[in-house]
Amino acid sequence: MPIRTASARWQGNLTEGSGTLRTGKGGLEGNYSFKSRFEEGEGTNPEELIGAAHAGCFSMAFSKALADAGATPTSVETTAKVHFEKTDAGFSVTRIDLETVGQVPGLDEGEFQKLAEAAKANCPISRLLSPGAEITLTARLAS
Known part of the structure; x- marks a missing residue:
């Protein structure tokens, strides 16, 4: 069976920074942030x-x-x-x-x-x- 991959890149500090999550083949990609994870901000988590x-x-x-x-x-x-x-x-x-x-x-x-x-x-x-x-x-x- 193949090994599946995903990656994340985060820039900045925890509360003001932002990042991108991406599946290995690029089928899904989304932005994420402190607000999208711990509050109700735009983006994924x-x-x-x-x-x-x-x-x-x-x-x-x-x-x-x-x-x-x-x-x-x-x-x-x-x-x-x-x-x-x-x-x-x-x-x-x-x-x-x-x-x-x-x-x-x-x-x-x-x-x-x-x-x-x-x-x-x-x-x-x-x-x-x-x-x-x-x-x-x-x-x-x-x-």
Whole structure:
């Protein structure tokens, strides 16, 4: 398997400086700053990128689990809400709430929920993050 890369460049001090985050092949690039990370300023931040990675990984893992169970999803759409909070140990990602909606013709609700939970447990990004952050899942089967 290939090794994936990303890079960051920061210029200036913590509160007045700014930077750029970039994925290895240039598919994603964004500016970030103290305000975009700790306040509500323009730009992205590392936590949003973690959320995007988690949502993307989960959506793919769920699609695979559905296919392995004989169900063909029309779509799987996932949002990850990353909670970045100050704790006694410093700032930490404490929880990630995954919210997914799947269009899966012919699949019943119980099987949908079971496969969604299995995908959460087996998604490589969930496995990476779960020792340090709580991961919740709300899955809805679209009609």
